[in-house]
Amino acid sequence: MVWVAWLVGGVTDSALTCAEDEPPVIDDTPRIVLVAGDFRPEVTTTVLWLVDNFDDMDIRCVRLQPFEVRGGIVVSSEVIIPLPEAEQYRLSVQRKRREVIETQTAKAKAGRLVPRLLEAGALRIGDTLYFKRTAVPVEVVPRWSKEEPLYRAELATADGTRTLRWTDPETGESELVSPSLLAARFLWRFEQRSGPVSSAGINGMIYWTTDGEETLRQLAAEHGLLDSPRRVDTTL
Numbered sequence: 001m002v003w004v005a006w007l008v009g010g011v012t013d014s015a016l017t018c019a020e021d022e023p024p025v026i027d028d029t030p031r032i033v034l035v036a037g038d039f040r041p042e043v044t045t046t047v048l049w050l051v052d053n054f055d056d057m058d059i060r061c062v063r064l065q066p067f068e069v070r071g072g073i074v075v076s077s078e079v080i081i082p083l084p085e086a087e088q089y090r091l092s093v094q095r096k097r098r099e100v101i102e103t104q105t106a107k108a109k110a111g112r113l114v115p116r117l118l119e120a121g122a123l124r125i126g127d128t129l130y131f132k133r134t135a136v137p138v139e140v141v142p143r144w145s146k147e148e149p150l151y152r153a154e155l156a157t158a159d160g161t162r163t164l165r166w167t168d169p170e171t172g173e174s175e176l177v178s179p180s181l182l183a184a185r186f187l188w189r190f191e192q193r194s195g196p197v198s199s200a201g202i203n204g205m206i207y208w209t210t211d212g213e214e215t216l217r218q219l220a221a222e223h224g225l226l227d228s229p230r231r232v233d234t235t236l
Contacts, residue, residue: 032057043061060082115158128154129153129164130151130153153165153182161178162176180203183202183204
């Protein structure tokens with residue numbers, strides 16, 4: 001016989017360290033615990049399939065074995081699925097997937113800020129945007145200035161993600177590029193990032209500004225365009 005415990009909610013570890021006057025943080029993630037003296041193969045096979053195919057499902061098998069010790073009964077519990085090694089791997093995979101999803105979501109929201117800023121009248125097609133002054137190291141040549149074409153881009157369109165027209169001062173060639181990818185190129189140029197140039201994890205809205213100081217994200221906040229309050233940008 002297999003006993004099933006369906007758990008919904010619980011107090012997270014953070015609640016253990018909160019102040020007495022703070023409410024505990026409740027975790028509403030469903031958890032399923034199967035408890036038995038032993039498990040038939042069809043049960044363990046089904047559980048393993050669920051674990052492999054549903055990342056957000058927390059399901060485990062716990063084997064209970066009673067022992068008689070000095071006239072009393074002692075029950076030993078052992079988690080047989082998932083194994084500790086497999087559980088650590090599963091959690092790391094879940095964490096990585098969440099990070100990827102959060103990054104993609106943040107980039108998608110950032111991309112939508114440009115048309116919303118245009119609709120609010122905060123920006124206009126043809127405006128000149130400047131790479132954030134404080135993001136350029138002082139030892140970099142050419143040094144940052146509003147007149148330096150390297151750090152300037154034109155807001156060319158609100159369609160898609162390639163909203164900036166940037167002209168390479170060395171070749172004179174212009175291209176449409178996303179704010180995040182262009183910011184990534186500068187960060188690699190400044191040797192602040194390594195590896196293949198990629199916009200992954202980079203939000204162009206905190207690197208492109210209206211005057212070298214005020215970022216597009218800050219501009220959006222001033223116009224009430226952000227979905228929720230965010231921390232003050234202290235990047236670089």
